[in-house]
Amino acid sequence: MAGLSFVHTHLGIRLRALREFAGRSPYDVARTPNIGSRSALLRLEGGETRDVLMPVVDHLCRYYGADRDLRHELNRMAIACSDSGTDAWWEPVGTPTWAGLLFELEPKATTISTYETESVAGLLQTERTIRALLVANPRLTAQDVDDLTRKRLARQSRVLSDAAAHSPMCHFVLSEAALRRRVGGTDVHAEQMKHLKELDRCPTVSVSIVRFDVGATPGTAHPFVLLDFPKDYARTVVYSESALGATYSDALDEVTTRKGMFKSIRAVSVPIGDFVLWR
Structure with missing residues (x-):
């Protein structure tokens, strides 16, 4: 479409x-x-x-x-x-998750390809990781944290749950830096690492890591998400976030560039099951 x-x-x-x-x-x-x-x-x-x-x-x-x-x-x-x-759309910071375009696009996608550099991708976060990240924001009340945690878990269920009517293939590539940050402390971090390995065993999910010793990659400083759809629904969309908000684009040149970047980054990553996080 x-x-x-x-x-x-x-x-x-x-x-x-x-x-x-x-x-x-x-x-x-x-x-x-x-x-x-x-x-x-x-x-x-x-x-x-x-x-x-x-x-x-x-x-x-x-x-x-x-x-x-x-x-x-x-x-x-x-x-x-x-x-x-x-060929673009922009959402300012503060747009509620359920009102944002991403919330509607994810369950419709056939494939979601995510590259993250600084934190574990939102779809992969445990409840305790989500809470730890939200609590770090001094502007949020306890009720805000509860509400946002519930909505982020609901977002995960819409995309990753076995009970979902349609589960896209989800490929996640994370920088080693995202795993080294011990969000929530040692116990929460250990639980998060275990959760990533469990998700990687799901038939519709792959999680891989770009180790520090790989050096520079095409997307070193540019996290992004690629969403592919059935041809009768929409063209491929590139989603990216910044401190000011989120941008969506289906411009052919950007989609082609990001697809090439993701292919190159994923080629130098290792499956999380083969990754050892040395202290």
Whole structure:
């Protein structure tokens, strides 16, 4: 599926997912104010509506029962459609996990390829590791920590659980630095290492490590995630984070570059089962 731009495409995908979750047919929605017709709705969902109107998107979000945070994000996308011909989307720091695009993309992917340099990838973290990382943020209350921990574990279940309707192939390459940082102390760290090795034995998960003695690699300072999808869903997406927020792109040159980087990095990594973390 390819709309007029990245934002058009993924706004349409998210609106369709909301409609289907709400149990509404295109005919139901076409009878509501502001939509016009079934064909107009399907063009919007297909990313083919050039002039997306924010009031229309807001109406649909309310009609489908979207919460305030998700409604805010989709309205931002609608506004961006009016001046966006780019193959990228940006989310600021503080965007709630469940309202972010990544939360919706991960379960739909056929393959997720993740490279991390400074910490264990979020999908691989134990509950105690998650809590230790969150507690280190002085701005979070105890209730915030509990809520965010629950949501991050739910995110893992959506992608990695054997009970998930669709489990993508997940390839994780971690820098040795990510394993040497003893987040939460010795016991939590030992539990995390054991968990990584257990996950690596799952048929849809591989975990490998780039050792320090490898030296420089193409992605030494650039963590990123590649998400591949069925051809009728969306093009491959590159996801990356910074101190200011998260960026998504399906630009061909960036996707090609990142795929080459991941292939090169993974080629010099070793399976976690063969990796020994010397003190």
